[in-house]
Amino acid sequence: MTELGAVASAQSTRFAVRSPLADIVWLCLFVDGGETRHPMERNGPDWTIELPGNLSGTRYGYRAAGEWGPSHEQWFDPAKLLVDPYAVELDRRFVQDPRLGIYGEDTADIVPRAIVPAPMEPLPKEPPVFARGGLVYELNVRAFTIRHPEVPEHVRGTVGALAHPAVIAHLKKLSVNAVELMPVVAWVDERHLKPLGLVNAWGYNPVAMMALDPGLCPGGVAELRDTVAALHAEGIGVLLDVVFNHSGESDMGGGVLSLRGLDNAAYAHAPDGTLINDTGCGNTLDFANPAVRRLALDTMRHFVAHCGIDGFRFDLAPVMARSPGFEPAAPIFAEIEDDPLLTDRVLIAEPWDIGPNGYHLGNFPAHWLEWNDRFRDDVRRFWKGEEGIGTLATRLAGSSDVFGPHQPHSDCRSVNFLAAHDGFTLADVVSYAHRHNEANGENNRDGHGENFSWNNGVEGPTDNPVVLAERKADLKALLGTLFASTGTIMLTAGDEFGRSQQGNNNAYCQDNALGWVDWENRDIALEDYVAELSARRHGRLRSFARFPDKVRWLTGEGQLMTVEDWEHPNGHSFIYDAEAEEDSGEGELRVEICRARHLVAIDFTA
Template identity: 60%
Template structure:
């Protein structure tokens, strides 16, 4: 079904096809600069198509449709577009009925399809994932050429690759590089979206982040792969930037909103993503679009995918661990060996589903984050930490742990801010500090925020090392957010999605090089060892208290730490009194 949708160049032209059930008429709109040429399309079932001789790769185009509830004044982006001629920009006219939007909407650009079979993934569970916000990562990097800063190509720079190798990165996880539109409340605040979790169509690369298009993507992925580093894309299939009923009409809403978006029995848009709409993955047409997107990026060479608010993929309307999309991915010859990572929650009813995704799927483990933070804050217990460190057997069944362990991620405090702020400081976001979570399991060592007190700074440095050492000593896949290895701060902002500025950019010139060296040492100690894997600990594991005595049920209560011995492999010692974690290889 998917093969006939989108723009497919052939020797003498291009075949265009788009789905719209309610349309009574549809037009392909070709663009030469600002000049628009409309060509009537023919209907075959729900699919409208037309072949255009003489117009091939590089042709700019969009669609218009007419019918009940549809507005032919709105130029629509092809849901299967892979390249756009410019970025999306919010404008109130995009949501105004009857106003022509051809001058406002990016044009899709016909491209040759990626057809090569992808190589096997480099990344294997148990390695280190390094989460990157592409624009903020290199915007201030002194070694990256100015014209490359803030782009995907910057990740292929030798200085960047050398850093990734030094700290043991097995795969980079790229926050969205697909084109997005700003939420409509940001422009009046003088802000813009910096994270990209508001896409319009799922395959079109953002021209600002990836100005070189598909070639830049494939070349960057290949350069990382040549250095032994895999690539994971963070993709958003839970909603689109067309938002709620007052949002813009850009693509799916203008083609068939009842098909693509989930509605409640009274006809209202369901909002399980907290963004105004959610995609309806219970429909085969929506899943076809999702799977086509995954195949497209797999052919670009990426190792796998992280799914934002992944619970929505399996709603129908409640979460179903046997939802069709899981079987379809597992059976797909292009996708079956890719790495799949779920963010196992959404904001809808019953949305928290940690541990319930299919065998083989990795899952972000926020219980790990919170329990590790609480232990080092002083109000968590050693037994819970031991469970988290050894793979979270209370959450994940099966032959191996599926946990992705992390102590900080993009949506929350940075690691450094976790030990410097007891409360969020999001005033810069323009929402009177109402946005962002209030449940951070953080602490400030007696002084909120920045401090000149040597004792306070010393405690914070020790705490940062304890958190990082715990992470690198933990069983299963581990994840580090870019910059946390050298103490980056966002000034206590735990929701910096709208800070495309110094708050959200990594400052490479002021990094803590001692902490960076410490992380490199941790990576070297972990590499190839017993904790770098996803298998459960064997029966030979020995648990001792911090004084070297065997742990008993009674001794776990109130324990200030423990020692885990894996004979012939390693010893891990956690001591809260000393604020220290050590990993010693046998």
């Protein structure tokens, strides 16, 4: 099988790209401001060329000629400079431009050029630093450090900033077990954003799956690798949020940037030739196509072998098992499990997409973790007063109704969270009854409509001390419930100190103060409370409640709960009493939950 991408050695540099239906493909080298085109040789579905010398650092791209017929799935246009799908570094960021979608308009001046990577030895194979059951800290690389006062200005907003001692100190204060980085590969803005004066701030619109974004990671692969090493040295794992479900080339009105101009069969099409849109982003990558699965697997291998990544969170993960319907035994799952580099990695599914029958919480393989939105919604509804004790108990104990009643709790597959990048911040959950996305330019139509949120009588900011006290109590109750739950837990950066987005629950296009973490005005008392919760949980809670019969549910008076207690729709107080393992040397975990007083008291007794 041809090794795709650009591979340099001391004597020569070899380029290979897949384009099975092209009539001709050119390698385009950019040196001293000029472009030189080299016709490539067909090798089955691939095109290859080998040039003398080590061309590390050289800028390159491809052009492909063939049929131009978008209505029947062909987009060949030799005027389009195409990014190598296997590029690992680019010389600039993507920009949105109408010329990207107009036949015959040359795009060499606006499309990034890939950089030939220097030869790099793989890192020694090590087991993941992170294990299920710990605390995952989700963060947007740029937004997390762009306003951090202790990080040098020239480093803020980059992957390298995560290795700064002040950032690591904060992560260690919270007993974080792994950071989950929102997309760090290069993306292009959606077409509608530029006229609104907005940009994509989250990165969920990639073009080349393994090409690091030069704005977030200006030091390329070496910067990511060094940052991972610095975090590993402190016992903190690194997970990458990857988007394998679609690309930024979008729908029929989108541009020709990479796969569309090389191998448009990578995208899923209906029998009439129209693009399938199970992602809401205009296109869907077709995981029934072995070449698409290979690209995804090679991307994961690259980040593990060359950067030491501990695992991956898969955006809209059901797409990976669609052909076109979801299949729990999809080939990609077995291919990951059988791969020696990937088999031990942490794998986290966002288990839903917007396609037909797209909700699949609990349906991924047994060794995968899954974002549990049932936990998010039911815990919010409990503290809002709309859900009963029985449902909360199920969520606290690992969601057996979703993941199975006989699964050992220490192997619980649930990733419990109360807020994520997509939706209200946790502080906004208790401050806004309705979304306020006016700044997004879509007349407040975008984002989730049902958030199970509340405002304690005042919508948004207030100086009312009573309302502020109620909100603080609500936040502590929500956070205490999260840290008391069985399974892996996830906290989004800034939620530990009351970060707000002013009610915006879809801040993907807010690369500004609205979406940035405000370090100067954080609630230190709340941050300290979360640090205490995490310290108590760290290394202890995961050893509790290994089996369902080790858990007792007591009334607030310490009596075993009766059927009547369970059926009370607004049960006032109960205690989650989990016995430790016999050989753990630890005592009981007692969690007292009282909705009337917003109390979540966690007590470990020896």
